[in-house]
Amino acid sequence: MTQTSPARLPRVRASELVGRGWLNTGGRDVTLADLRGKVVVLDFWTFCCINCLHVLDELRELEAQYRDVLVIVGVHSPKFVHEADPVALAAAVERYEVHHPVLDDPELTTWSAYTARAWPTLVVIDPEGYVVAHMAGEGHRRNLEILVADLVAEHEAKGTLHRGDGPYVPPAPTSGTLRFPAKAIRLPAADGQPGNFLVADAGHHSLAELAPDGETLVRRIGSGERGLADGGPADARFSEPNGLCLVPDELRGRIDADVLVADTVNHAIRAVRLDTGEVTTVAGTGEQYMVGGGENVLPDVLGAGADRSGVGYQGPPTWIRLSSPWDIVWSQDLAAFVIAMAGNHTIWALDLEQNQIRRVAGTMNEGLQDGPGDEAWFAQTSGLAVGPDGRVWLADSEVSALRWLQVDRFGGVQVRTAVGQGLFDFGHRDGPADAALLQHPLGVAVLPDGSVAIADTYNGAVRRWAPAPDRDGPGEVTTLARDLAEPSGLLVDVHDDGRIDLVVVESAAHRLTRVALPARLAGEVLDAGAHRTQRPVSEIGSGEVRLDVVFTPAAGQKYDDRYGPSTRLQVSATPPDLLLDGAGDDVPLTRALRVNPLVREGVLHVTAQAASCDADPAIEYPACHLNSQDWGVPVRVTDGGPSVLTLPLHG
CATH class of the missing domain: 2.120.10.30 (TolB, C-terminal domain)
Incomplete structure (x- = not known):
């Protein structure tokens, strides 16, 4: 099958990049003129947002592959007050190993210029300075690869592509025993003395065992290099580990583990033996579970007895894709380890004795x-x-x-x-x-x-x-x-x-x-x-307003309606009286809203989903994905205001 390129937007000149300042540029401001001749991806993000962190990980390989022709610019547009603090932003850029220029946009100036409405949003600019794509949400890696390859070929042929280094200047390295630690537990005491601390040292991609003083390093488990590898303490690799859980005494002999680790960016749960420092993976495949992305694993692998009822299904833990597990604790009532799955807003239970994992909430x-x-x-x-x-x-x-x-x-x-x-x-x-x-x-x-x-x-x-x-x-x-x-x-x-x-x-x-x-x-x-x-307010008229969520499947994909409707739209409002009609859950991505003229401002909460799948009928197991995005759109109701509100949901 010939794979078509992603749909291009009409040629519109990109707006200048305006904000409070720049990071990762050696103190220099960056303009669009400086980026002429490069393919530019603007990544509108905020460091609280797990979906934004997923996009940072999605962009790493693309950034390395096209380093001489592609410039990624992070546009940090904060949600929380703390995120507008430039010191906090600089720490976040270091914490998440952002290896490209970042524009500090606390007033949402550039966010507004590019009509972003959701975190994260990606905007692609061609080497001549025109906007060619606008994507909300995560999961666009493959689509971006195709688009960047097409733009490189097109502009190299035209002579408008300039190869060479971009404006990124790495910051000076820092050192210390801990680097952005996430969680800590107390290890069992010995000889009547206080136990050591075990710390999830997220910035060092390892675990640090500290003496009872909380400062002296006893040993490190993990090589310190980002990755997913089992093995001894010098060879094992983690990627931004967060949660730690001491295995109950009665279970340790039965499951061959002393501590469980929520290895967040690896989308995995790891087990650690304290006597040897040996690390093994006990849940997760190392790949992120994308919300609604078809079956997590193939039905013939799970078997006919797999339970997919209710909020989840059971399956062997190492066959199930997870999504950014953030913390883990033992629950006697559930007879399982409880996992906070930050990446898809859920709670899971892991039973290692029965070799099962399931979503419980x-x-x-x-x-x-x-x-x-x-x-x-x-x-x-x-x-x-x-x-x-x-x-x-x-x-x-x-x-x-x-x-x-x-x-x-x-x-x-x-x-x-x-x-x-x-x-x-x-x-x-x-x-x-x-x-x-x-x-x-x-x-x-x-x-x-x-x-x-x-x-x-x-x-x-x-x-x-x-x-x-x-x-x-x-x-x-x-x-x-x-x-x-x-x-x-x-x-x-x-x-x-x-x-x-x-x-x-x-x-x-x-x-x-x-x-x-x-x-x-x-x-x-x-x-x-x-x-x-605080985000820019969208004006809408009172009375009838049409909400349009525009969805275009990714290149080589089509709507997936094999198991029922391929789309879903949920709408609510704060305050609820803002909407006289149109709230609720339905299939079409278009909704007629009736706006209360007596309520002059509020927030429209919109959740849109659209399932897409490989279009080639020759593919036996097509790759499927549920494109999903949540918007909280602040609105101001004005007489004679716009009667259409359009939100983009790209595949």
Whole structure:
């Protein structure tokens, strides 16, 4: 089959790149004129966004393959207030090994010029300075490869392609025992002495065992090179490991593992033997599971007994693709290891004795919705901790929420929210939990009294949720510690005399920090303000407005309707009264909305999905993919405003 090139946009001149400053350029500003003669990919991203981090990984090989003709420019357009801090952005660029120029765009100036509406968005500019493609979401790697190859061939023939180095200037290397550590656990004590710490040293792509002082390096497990390889401590490779879980004593002999590791960018769970430092892969294939991308593995491999009912299906763990596992804990109630699958907003259970893994909560839609596990919505599930009552506490980062899961009397999972308002509301506000605000928390720990400590990452704080005295109210949130550098993990140390310390993984400070908690665990009550995600507002008219989600399958693919409708569109609004009609879930990617003229502004929440598959009938097992994107579109209702709102969903 002849593979066609991706559809090109009409020739429109690219807008100038305008922002607060540049990173990875040696201090020099970059203009479009400087990039003439190169194929340019603008990557609109924000460092909180897991989908944006997936795109960074998708672009690495393309960037290396076409280094002399392709320039990738990251345009950092922040969602959270913390992400607008230039120091935090510089740390993120280093943390995620971004090896191309990055424009700091805190006012969303360039974002607006290119009409981006979602994180991530990719815009391709040809060597003559014209925009030729505009793609929202992740999963465009193959399409980009085809487009870049076509542009290189076309402009080399025209004489408008210039080979040579781009504007990237690598920053000076840094060194230290830890580099952007993520989580830590305490290892078993020996001879009555405190146990060592085991730290997921994400920036060094390894595990670091530290002495009880939290500073002295005892040994390192992993070569320090990014990759996926099993073996001894000098040969094994990780890629940005995050969560760590000590295997319960009674299980260690049966599953041949002492510690499990959520190896995030490898989309895998790794097992570690502490005596030898040997690392093995116990779940995941090393490839990312794309949301809805057809069967995870071939049905004949899973076998007829595989359970695909409800929210997930069971299968051998090393045959199942995962998506950015962020943390892992042991749940006695589920008799399994619970995994926060950040990449597709779900919770999974791993049973290594039965050699099974299954999804137990989350629909893969992004948002905040409680209820039974098969109906709940999450948003970038991150830190986990288990309470004495069996509750699994969750830092649900993109909705800035503290949530919990518990097994009900029927064996199902129920999901509830203790703190959090939704995708677009965040801040630092203490007080009654139903009005309190967090900002992108990544870690949790259960304190001895049953309250929950929260690593409130983007507020640089440790917060505490305590239940109401009568257990019927929403509880209360206070602040235990401030002025921390992106705390991402918490560990509780209880001393013999009753004193309680929190060991805080200060990720952006590259260290473990001990925080002594007050005797009454009350904390202080702060109100540093509430924030709502600020993005350019789209004007729409009152009355009838047509919502069009435009989808074009990737090159060589077609709509996949083998198992039913190939598209789905979900629409809701904040406030709900914004829409008099048109909210809900339906198949077509076009929807007639009736906008309330009495509500002058709000946010339209749109989730669109379109399934596509290889078009060549000769392919026995076609590659399939569910293209999915969530938008939160701020709108202003004006009399006589536009009657059409168009959102691009590219294959």
